[in-house]
Amino acid sequence: MPVLIIDDDSAFRTALAHDLHQSGYTVHVSAGFESMVAVLLNVTPRTAIVDAHLPHGESRQAVMVLHRCDVPVVLLNERDASVDGWQRQQVASEVTMTKPVGWVDLDRYLRQLRSSPR
Template sequence: MHAEVIATNTVLIVDDDASIRDALADFLSGHGYAVRTAASATACDRQLAEASADLIVLDVMMPGEDGLSLCRRLSNANTPILMLSALDAVTDRIVGLEVGAWDYLTKPFEPRELLARVRALLRRPSRAGDEQRPSRGGVTFAGWWLDLEERRLRDPAGRAVSLSEGEHALLAAFVQRPGRILTRDALLDLARGMDAAPYDRAIDVAVSRLRRKLAEADPMPVIETVRGVGYRFLPTVRAA
C-alpha cells in the first residue's frame, strides 16, 4: 500500500515511445493515479475531448505535431504540464517553460523523481474552486494576505508590509502562477511595474529584494531558484 494514493487524480501521458508510455503508466498506476495514454498530439486531443486530465506528462520529440507545439496549444487550459525531453541544454528547458510547461524533466530520469514532480504539481492550485488561479482581489499564501487590487500585504502576524510598485508586480506574477517555473523573460513580461531596467540581471536583483523584504517578517522561504532557468513560487495560493 502507498501512503499518498490520490485516486481522483488523472494523469495523461503523451509519448510516441510505447515502451516509455507503458512503463510510466504502470508506475503511476501503481501509486494510485488514474492513468490514460496517447501516442501523438492528435490522440491527446481525442483523449482530452472525451475527459479532462489533472496533469499531462508530455514528451517533446514526437512525429507530426511535436510536444512544444502541443504544449503551447494546451497552456491556456490551466492544467499542469510536466515536459519530458532527452534534450538537456538550459535553452531547451527554457523554451519548454516559455511555451507553457509547468516543469521539465530530462531523460533518462529516476521514476521516483517523476513521481515527486507529479505529486508536487498536483498539490499546486490549478483547477476549479477556491484554489483556482486568482486574477484579482485578495489571496492568501503561507499565512500571508495580499490584496492584488489595492497593493496591500500583511504578514502571518497580521502586520502591514510596504511594497513598491515593482515589488508588488513581481509578487503578483508569482502568486497568480504558484508552483510553475517562471523564466526571467517571463517575469520581465509579467511584472510590468518593475522598478528596474528590462534585462535578466534586473529580475535577479528584484527577486532578491522581494525575498529580503518577506524574510524580515517571516523566514519561511517562498520563492525557489531554479538554477539557470528562473524561479518558482512554492506556497499554495487561495482566494481570500
C-alpha cells in the same frame, strides 16, 4: 489524480503508465497530438507528461493546447538533447525533466500538484 502521458515511444509510455497506475494515479495515454485531443474531449487531466521531441512539431502544439486548458506540463527531454527556446518559453513555470525520468522526482512533483488547488 488523472495524468495524461503523451509520448510516441510505446514501451516508455507503457512502463510509465504502469508505474503511475501502481502509485494510485488515473492514467491516460496518447502517442501524439491527435490522440491527445481525443483524450481531452473525454477527460481533463490534472497534469500532462509530454515528450519534448514528438515528430512534426507536435510537442509544441500539445503544450500550447494543454496550457489553454489550464493543464500543467512536465516536459520530458532526452538526456543528450538540447532544450530549445520554445521549450523554455512554454514551460517557464513548470518542470523539464530528463529521460530516463527519475521516478522519485516525478512522483514528488505530481504529489505537489495533487495537493495544490487548481
